[in-house]
Amino acid sequence: MKILLSNDDGYHAPGIRMLRQSLAELAEVTIVAPDRNRSGASNSLTLDVPLRVLEVEPGVYCVQGTPTDCVHLAITGLFDTDHDMVVSGVNDGANLGDDVLYSGTVAAAIEGRFLGLPTLAVSLCGAAAGARHFQTGAAVARRLVAEMLGRPLDASLILNVNVPDVPYEALRGYRVTRLGYRHRSEPVVPARDPRGRPVYWIGPAGPEQDAGPGTDFHAIAAGYVSITPLQIDLTRHGALEPLRRWLEGID
Secondary structure, three states: OEEEEEOOOOOOOHHHHHHHHHHOOOOEEEEEEEOOOOOOOOOOOOOOOOOOEEEEEOOEEEEOOOHHHHHHHHHHHHOOOOOOEEEEEEEEOOOOHHHHHOOHHHHHHHHHHHOOOOEEEEEEEOOOOOOOOHHHHHHHHHHHHHHHHHOOOOOOOEEEEEEEOOOHHHOOOEEEOEOOEEOOOOOOEEEEOOOOOEEEEOOOOOOEEEOOOOEHHHHHHOOOEEEEEEOOOOOOHHHHHHHHHHHOOOO
């Protein structure tokens, strides 16, 4: 059994290191991750320049590219042997609701699923100044991977897993959730570079808007691990027929 690990925080991040330790009890584990923090990279691929890969230590490779680059390379030719699963994380910060659209952590899992492997993304929900219980996220990942090995899920599913930033024994359990969503993002933050020219920082994410019972936001707030099944197919199937009828009036 071979598991590929990636993330968007970089190969050196504590979350992926603890994940490697935890999953090494179940399988042979290889890290292929960005050479630096690539949070917010979403599903982007690097197509305009070649990618450089460096083995920084046995079984740990860093890539001068995005999380999607890392998983794509690892599955489509970087290695002579195949992997059986992709696990992304443990991300330093939540990936709840709308966050999945931007998350490089979730994108790495999506790329693994797109290329035919079972996948999950694991994120730790807490403030950067908090205790940072990455070992809790890694233990949750090990538990879920062990279950997936014994009882495989539908091949189309991607699990988006969010874990409260608490000691493992303080977790209240697991909940299957849907994605909530946030209010619109805060405005951009204007600033000046050292030469006085205008620059802009992307504003922080908006607060929760749809965060009621059944959502990932609600589960995390109540102390539960949130597990949301995602899929690659973005088609809104219920709108196909209404759209066909709408187009009938267009010559």
